């Protein structure tokens with residue numbers, strides 16, 4: 205079956221800020237309280253999308269969520285008009301307002317786990333929105349994500365958007381950031397790797413949360429109707445999590461038959477590689493590009509986000525291209541490693557750098573910003589075309605960002621009731637640009 209891998213990027217929302225909300229995420233912690241630049245952040249993301257679309261890749265857009273998210277504040281007992289709610293919550297519970305303001309839905313790698321139709325028993329494409337229940341500011345994403353995926357992939361005969369897993373620690377799920385699919389060609393059956401940080405009922409004894417539970421992967425394998433023999437469960441190493449790899453995609457990325465991975469990513473690495481070989485038997489020969497700690501330490505890998513790169517098959521090149529954050533050029537160890545990598549004759553033939561610094565300051569690199577979705581020709585034709593990037597959409601979204609986004613957002617600006625009105629007006633216009641209808645956001649449905 206002929207199929208392509210699309211990248212659906214989360215469009216950075218107008219409230220992008222540095223709330224210091226994610227324990228275990230070093231960048232989020234280190235940059236708490238900085239003044240953010242929402243307009244620049246959104247334009248950086250759009251530039252990356254345009255760059256890949258221009259190279260002939262299929263690029264989609266996922267809309268930002270409604271923030272500040274007043275239902276969270278109302279759920280905490282604040283009542284009255286929207287303005288009353290923001291003002292009272294800001295006075296009494298500013299930390300809660302920060303949670304309600306995060307633009308974290310931009311990190312689309314956490315939006316869902318996706319199994320292409322070639323892997324599923326029923327021949328449909330399966331998507332399970334992640335419950336993201338570990339972090340309060342992310343636990344409010346799943347329902348809106350489900351709506352966005354339904355809008356992007358509307359035909360039930362081809363696409364199944366599942367309900368998020370139960371919102372409990374035992375099912376803790378952070379989506380594709382802990383999932384890797386390997387294959388010979390995108391349209392052929394593949395091997396799906398589910399990387400977790402703990403069992404569902406393990407006592408958590410680290411100083412950082414393990415955000416992915418094994419039960420989440422097991423549930424998804426069943427719900428998506430995958431072949432168990434082609435699925436591999438791998439435990440993330442404690443050393444990696446404690447060093448700041450709060451998702452597996454901070455130390456590992458895969459594409460086609462290549463797995464690019466730090467040697468300390470997995471708890472029992474040799475067994476994991478062997479299990480991947482066994483699961484791939486008869487389909488393809490997996491190729492491992494294992495980066496030794498002696499060349500790139502965990503700390504350099506996590507500081508630069510080398511592995512949070514997009515590993516892409518590009519038209520007219522026979523080797524894979526690594527789209528890495530510009531920070532990898534500035535870190536001496538990773539810069540040297542990238543030079544060695546491309547001078548060899550392995551599966552990765554080029555490294556290109558992108559500037560997504562605003563997202564990086566919250567711990568989100570190029571790979572965090574996208575959700576990969578393998579689509580057959582028929583599925584591409586059935587996908588919502590108004591959410592697919594092209595020159596026209598790029599121009600319209602850039603213009604929208606220029607007009608609607610603030611240049612700067614300081615921590616105290618989050619309590620400004622005007623931010624509610626401004627973001628709603630912006631998102632209301634966006635639903636027109638992406639043809640999402642007039643009931644896409646909760647504020648559009650209120651009182652309906």
Ligand code: SUG
Nearest residue numbers: 223224225226229232313381451572
């Ligand atoms: O969940 N940061 C996100 C970054 C997600 C990165 N995604 C992947 N690795 N796939 C997180 O920790 C920080 C928000 C703040 O602190 O304001 C934040 O949510």
